[in-house]
Amino acid sequence: MNREEMNHSLKVFAAKIRLETMKIIASRGNGHVGGSLSIADALAVLYGEVMNIDPKNPRWERRDWCVLSKGHAGPAMYAALGLKGYFPMEDAYHLNEGGSNFPSHTDRNKTIGVDLTTGSLGQGISQAAGAALANRMQGIDSHVFVFVGDGEADEGQVWEAAQFASHYKLDHLIALIDSNGRQLDGTVDEVMSHGMGLVAKFEAFGWKVIDVKDGNDVMEIYDAIEDAYRSEGKPVALILNTIKGKGIDFVEKSGAHSSTLNKEQWDAVIKEAQDKLEALL
Ligand SMILES: Cc1ncc(C[n+]2csc(CCOP(=O)(O)OP(=O)(O)O)c2C)c(N)n1
Ligand SMILES: [Mg+2]
Structure with missing residues (x-):
């Protein structure tokens, strides 16, 4: 596949993730729209191209890991997993129902x-750092990817994890x-606020940092990950400059964190996502 073909296929995958994410949230009537939509492109790059995974063997010990430290974006991850064939997509249209295997926040014992x-x-970035260390101790050469929110980065624990990862040269x-x-x-x-900014902060903690100017551009994300693979002795932070709610007009305009809509409104959102996908095909 050449770059142009990859760009197109990843854009299509991201549009499918957005559509399925909206369907999953609509099944409940409310949920975290903004932070799910902002990472759809990065999820498309990871699950569509980059990660070494086997949907038929989800706990394959040599797989790459993907952790949503910002666990409230669960619906976007379920969309990516369903599209990859980990489970029938319809299973995820039961977000947060009693007994459902699809809680709004990701749970390894359920999904x-x-x-x-x-x-x-x-907590997720701390666990991800532990997983990366454990993999290395077992001689497993895979990568651990972890999504962290910029609001989440107000948590002191994020910086303990950053220090730990740097100390152990993960x-x-x-x-x-x-x-x-x-x-x-x-x-x-x-x-x-983050004061000096997230680039300078992660650098100060000893990380290799890549500033991804458009964090909703699939090829820019792909190139950044290729660059990240060349890191030696330093954990890597990709600062994805994204738009909260990217791809669905009313969320993009409002920056809504979560939304509760009625059936007609959800139908309109799903139609918008469907139309945007079809425009790419
Ligand atoms: C320890 C903890 N405190 C508060 C919350 C409630 N909460 C869920 S999402 C959120 C905002 C997170 O902002 P950000 O990390 O920027 O997420 P995004 O913009 O990507 O949705 C908060 C405060 C939580 N889940 N965990
Ligand atoms: Mg945020």
Whole structure:
């Protein structure tokens, strides 16, 4: 596949992830739309091209791992996993129902293909760093990818994990920082700003940092991961400059963290996602 073909196929995959994410959230009537949509492109690159995985053998010990430290974006991960064939997509249209295997926050004991249980912000990156160290101790050469929110990065635990990963030279740990500028009820700058900024902060903690200027551009993300693979002795942070709600107009405009809509409104959102996918085909 040449670059142009890869660009197209990853864009299509991202559009499918957005469509399925909206269907999954619509099945419940409410959920975390903004932070799910902002990482759809990065998930498309990971699951569509980069990760060494086997949907038929989800716990294959040599697989690459993907951890959603920002676990509230679970629906986007379920969309990617369903599209890869880990389970029938329809199974995920039961978000957060009693007894459902698809809680709004990712849970490795419930959903096939989910590597770690997350949702309490700050903890997922710590677990991911532990997994990267454990893999190395077992002679497993795979990579651990972990999505961290920019609001989540207000948690002190994120920086303990950053220090740990740097100390142990975890160059197979790749954090994708979803720098969408917003958190639950405001902008990151209003609620708790990052001062010197996330690039300088991760650098100060001894990480290799790649500033991905457009974190919703699949090829820019792909190139950044290729670059990350060349890191020696340092964990890598990709600072993805994304748009919260990317791809669905009303979420993009409002930056909504979560949305509760009625059936007609969800139908319109799903139609928008469907139309955008069809325009690419
Ligand atoms: C420890 C903890 N505190 C609070 C919450 C509630 N919460 C869920 S999402 C969120 C905002 C996170 O913002 P960000 O990391 O920027 O997420 P994104 O913009 O990617 O959706 C908060 C405060 C939580 N899940 N865990
Ligand atoms: Mg955010």
